Amino acid sequence: MRKIHVIGIGAGDPEQLTLQAVRALRDTDVFFVLDKGEAKADLTALRRDILTAHVPEGTYRVVRARDPERDRRAGGTAYAPAVGDWRGARADIYERLITEQLDADGTGAFLVWGDPSLYDSTLGILEELLDRGTVSFEYDVVPGISSVSSLMARHRTTLNRVGRPVQITTGRRLAEGYPRETDDVVVMLDAHQAFRRYVDQDVDIYWGAYLGTADEILVSGPLGEVAPRIERLRAEARERKGWIMDTYLLRRDPGCD
Known part of the structure; x- marks a missing residue:
């Protein structure tokens, strides 16, 4: 079965990764990265720096996809539905990445800023995918140093x-x-x-x-x-x-x- 690591990578300093996070990084075949566009290209660069610092070159692949836009103008009662639509669009992307880019017995990973349990959607989206039943995988969570x-x-x-x-x-x-x-x-x-x-x-x-x-x-x-x-x-x-x-x-x- 496919396996997914959800790895907390801290607030940006490559030295703030835990030993558990480094082990998970080195256990990963494919890293999934959502690209937030040119304005936030340095966020992708920080992830690359973390991989360069901790994972041997040539032992992994990085697969990128464009992060869907969220309607940030939505307020009041429209806020929760807007967030739900955005998370659903992300779930579609995650499903495609895992299905098309990860071998049936491969290990993939999502690198989460700070800690995956604090103001992050990754865990909820993975649970939504499992509920859909369209792709099977097991996953674990590596805590990180939050902001x-x-x-x-x-x-x-x-x-x-x-x-x-x-x-x-x-x-x-x-x-x-x-x-x-x-x-x-x-x-x-x-x-x-x-x-x-x-x-x-x-x-x-x-x-x-x-x-x-x-x-x-x-x-x-x-x-x-x-x-x-x-x-x-x-x-x-x-x-x-x-x-x-x-x-x-x-x-x-x-x-x-």
């Missing part, structure tokens, strides 16, 4: 405080209001910089973009003081590279509303 872990390490701080919970959410949710029961909030997928809503509160921010890469940018401090700098750096970086991936922790003074 959240990398962010905390680079800022030399902890994810939570003693006896206090932490919540991981999206910019879309943060824009609806600061979580009432949690003062430490990690925010991912924030295209609209929802932190600006809280600049007048007693909140610190630990922000990072392009974590684990040569383009890494870090800013921390009281939100009201550093928010303009983050906005400027973010806009400049996006203009320069054509894309941005950033994550941040908001840390509010306990007891604030």
